[in-house]
Amino acid sequence: MAGKFVTFEGPDGAGKTTVLNKLLDNLQLKLGSKLVTSREPGGNHIAESIRNVILDRENTKMDSRTEALLYAASRRQNIVQTVKPALSENKLVICDRFLDSSIAYQGGGRKIGEQLVYDMNQFATEGFLPDLTIYFDIPVEVGLKRIAKNRNANDIDRLDVETVDFHKRVHKAYQDIVHDNPGRVKVVDATKPIADVYSDVLSIMKKHVNEFM
Structure with a gap:
C-alpha cells in the first residue's frame, strides 16, 4: 500500500x-x-455519528465495554472509508488519535485491560497500524490544569471529567x-512552549515522512 x-x-x-x-x-x-x-472517533459520516454517542x-x-466496542466500530469505518482509500492513492493521512487511544483510555483508564482492548480491536483493524505515531507526553496534573483553564463547558466531554486516578492510568498505559x-x-515533550513542540513535531515528520514534507 x-x-x-x-x-x-x-x-x-x-x-x-x-x-x-497548525x-x-x-x-x-x-x-x-x-x-x-x-x-477518532470520527472521520466520516457514520464514524462521526458514533462519536456523538460516545462523547x-x-x-x-x-458500560465500559460498550464504549470500547463503539470506538472499535468507529475505527473500522474510518479505516475502510477514509484511511485506506487515501493511502492507496499515495496520500498522506494524518489522524487525531487511533488504536493507541483505546488501549490507553479503555484498556488502562477503564481497567478493561490493555491487551484485551488490543486483541478486541484486531477484528476492527485486521492488524492495520500507523507508519508513525507522535505522542505528546505531559504530566497528568499539568494536562488537567490546562483543561480547566482553556476549555469552556461546551468543549468538555465525558472523558475530561473523569477522576485524576483515571487519567493517571491512561498516562501509564x-x-x-x-x-x-x-x-x-x-x-x-508537551510541557514545552507550543512553538517548541511544533518544531519538534516538524523534525519528526521530516525524518519519517520526508517525501510529503
Whole structure:
C-alpha cells in the first residue's frame, strides 16, 4: 500500500490538537488534495455519528465495554472509508488519535485491560497500524490544569471529567505503548512552549515522512 499514515496521540490537555491544527494548515498549502485528515472517533459520516454517542455527557450509564466496542466500530469505518482509500492513492493521512487511544483510555483508564482492548480491536483493524505515531507526553496534573483553564463547558466531554486516578492510568498505559513500540511511536515533550513542540513535531515528520514534507 502506498501513502503514509501518521497518528497523533496524547493525554488530555497535552496541546496535541493545537499543534496538529497548525501543522495541517501548513501542510494543506503544500500538499492540497494529497493530504487527508481524520480523527477518532470520527472521520466520516457514520464514524462521526458514533462519536456523538460516545462523547455525549448525558450517556453516563454507558458500560465500559460498550464504549470500547463503539470506538472499535468507529475505527473500522474510518479505516475502510477514509484511511485506506487515501493511502492507496499515495496520500498522506494524518489522524487525531487511533488504536493507541483505546488501549490507553479503555484498556488502562477503564481497567478493561490493555491487551484485551488490543486483541478486541484486531477484528476492527485486521492488524492495520500507523507508519508513525507522535505522542505528546505531559504530566497528568499539568494536562488537567490546562483543561480547566482553556476549555469552556461546551468543549468538555465525558472523558475530561473523569477522576485524576483515571487519567493517571491512561498516562501509564501510554508509557507502556511508547516502551513497547519504539520504532513507530516518537515522543515530544508537551510541557514545552507550543512553538517548541511544533518544531519538534516538524523534525519528526521530516525524518519519517520526508517525501510529503
